[in-house]
Amino acid sequence: MSSTDSTAALVSLRNVSKRFANGTLALQGMSLNVGEHDFISFLGPSGCGKSTALRLVAGLTRISSGEMQWSTGAAAGQGAGKIDRDLGFVFQEPTLMPWAKVFDNVWLPLKLTGVSRDAAAPVVKQALEMVGLSRFADVYPRELSGGMKMRVSIARALVTRPRLLLMDEPFAALDEMTRIKLNNDLLAIWREHRFSVIFVTHSVYESVYLSNRIVVMAARPGRVIDEIRIDEPYPRGEAFRTSSRYNAHCQAVSQSLHGALHDVDH
Numbered sequence: 001m002s003s004t005d006s007t008a009a010l011v012s013l014r015n016v017s018k019r020f021a022n023g024t025l026a027l028q029g030m031s032l033n034v035g036e037h038d039f040i041s042f043l044g045p046s047g048c049g050k051s052t053a054l055r056l057v058a059g060l061t062r063i064s065s066g067e068m069q070w071s072t073g074a075a076a077g078q079g080a081g082k083i084d085r086d087l088g089f090v091f092q093e094p095t096l097m098p099w100a101k102v103f104d105n106v107w108l109p110l111k112l113t114g115v116s117r118d119a120a121a122p123v124v125k126q127a128l129e130m131v132g133l134s135r136f137a138d139v140y141p142r143e144l145s146g147g148m149k150m151r152v153s154i155a156r157a158l159v160t161r162p163r164l165l166l167m168d169e170p171f172a173a174l175d176e177m178t179r180i181k182l183n184n185d186l187l188a189i190w191r192e193h194r195f196s197v198i199f200v201t202h203s204v205y206e207s208v209y210l211s212n213r214i215v216v217m218a219a220r221p222g223r224v225i226d227e228i229r230i231d232e233p234y235p236r237g238e239a240f241r242t243s244s245r246y247n248a249h250c251q252a253v254s255q256s257l258h259g260a261l262h263d264v265d266h
């Protein structure tokens with residue numbers, strides 16, 4: 001299915017643009033269908049509108065023109081409350097409450113919808129289990145490594161069992177080994193729980209490893225210049241990461257991206 005097909009989409013964007021009050025055209029004419037169980041990466045240079053596009057999908061920023069439609073029929077983009085529980089958002093910084101234990105950080109999205117601590121306990125425990133942190137429910141964020149904090153942030157995003165997980169450069173600040181481990185664990189969680197992902201990254205290697213679709217973007221104005229499918233089976237592991245097919249995909253995506261960078265020079 002290409003990005004412009006109109007069938008079986010969880011959320012679809014049609015010719016969506018975003019102009020900020022200061023006149024910056026952050027995103028121009030973006031069309032995209034996010035299908036059930038897609039793993040989509042937004043890849044592109046700084047300022048090409050990746051975060052803006054993600055925030056539009058999340059309803060955190062209003063679209064200036066175009067249409068966004070959820071499969072439930074709820075029109076989003078105007079901060080429609082109806083869609084809130086259908087998505088989870090993970091930022092580059094884990095953004096945990098330092099004064100609250102891991103359990104309470106993960107409980108937060110449920111607490112905000114009126115679920116008591118006791119009632120939430122089983123699902124909070126499940127979410128911590130998903131990210132491998134069952135034993136850390138009672139510790140404070142300061143006692144955790146950067147990778148573990150990011151795991152808590154992922155558990156918090158998944159505790160409402162959203163259909164769509166939005167991730168904005170979630171592993172950019174982590175060391176290489178931790179990033180690889182989190183990539184693998186994220187793929188395992190995604191395969192088991194079958195939600196869809198939009199993953200923002202600067203890394204060609206990370207996007208090829210994770211995604212079934214890569215949306216390549218260019219800046220000034222922010223726009224989509226290419227969509228590349230990575231038709232490789234899951235699970236993907238070290239055998240895939242070290243394969244010639246993986247390298248070939250990385251080369252093709254790099255070439256597309258260099259086209260994007262070239263555009264910026266003109």
Ligand SMILES: Nc1ncnc2c1ncn2[C@@H]1O[C@H](COP(=O)(O)OP(=O)(O)OP(=O)(O)O)[C@@H](O)[C@H]1O
Binds near residue numbers: 021025049052053222
């Ligand atoms: N709130 C805002 N007001 C005005 N301009 C903005 C705002 N947010 C983003 N922009 C501009 O919109 C463009 C796209 O920004 P955006 O943050 O979406 O890019 P990005 O692809 O996420 O970049 P990065 O890789 O650096 O995170 C940039 O030119 C940016 O300066």
Ligand SMILES: [Mg+2]
Binds near residue numbers: 050051052168
């Ligand atoms: Mg960004």
